[in-house]
Amino acid sequence: MGFTAMLIAAVLPAIILLIYIYNKDKVQPEPTKWLVKGFLFGVISAFASTLISSPLGWLGFYTTGEAATFREAVSVAFFGAAIPEEAAKLLMLWLLLRKNPYFDEKIDGVVYAACVGMGFAAIENVMYLSTYYSTWVTVGLTRALISVPGHFMFAIAMGYYYSLGYWGG
Numbered sequence: 001m002g003f004t005a006m007l008i009a010a011v012l013p014a015i016i017l018l019i020y021i022y023n024k025d026k027v028q029p030e031p032t033k034w035l036v037k038g039f040l041f042g043v044i045s046a047f048a049s050t051l052i053s054s055p056l057g058w059l060g061f062y063t064t065g066e067a068a069t070f071r072e073a074v075s076v077a078f079f080g081a082a083i084p085e086e087a088a089k090l091l092m093l094w095l096l097l098r099k100n101p102y103f104d105e106k107i108d109g110v111v112y113a114a115c116v117g118m119g120f121a122a123i124e125n126v127m128y129l130s131t132y133y134s135t136w137v138t139v140g141l142t143r144a145l146i147s148v149p150g151h152f153m154f155a156i157a158m159g160y161y162y163s164l165g166y167w168g169g
Helices: 003-022 032-058 070-097 106-131 133-145 147-167
Strands: none
Touching (some): 003 106, 032 070, 106 147
8 A cells, every 4th residue: 555545544534523523513614714724723733742842851841762661651641742732732723713703603612623633633643654654554543543533532622611711601
């Protein structure tokens, strides 16, 4: 199987989940242009997260080498991945919605956050599958079942609470 099949496998899980969440916004569906913009902001957030995680590593918040202990593994998971990734996605969500005229109902925060999260997940998948090209089918299947749905659920929670904060309880 070739590089094109790998790219499709990397992006398809994110697209499937985007279609699912898009179909939940039945009253005033968001314009495609803004959904694509949200997805692209998610792609950008993957690169922006390294601007957050790298300094945290340099400052000693986590070990930059192989994690030898449970404490090191936890510190890498939080300071090297979770916190920088979610902070970058939140920043991109805020940039996307601050002047978006179509952000006009509570469900919109969830839809746009899902777009950002799936853009992040898609490019992260491309990077992982490219890195592990010899085993991309196994890595792709594992990430499609665990990582992409994880990013999706985190995005839903982020969008829900973003909307709650913006529109009130």
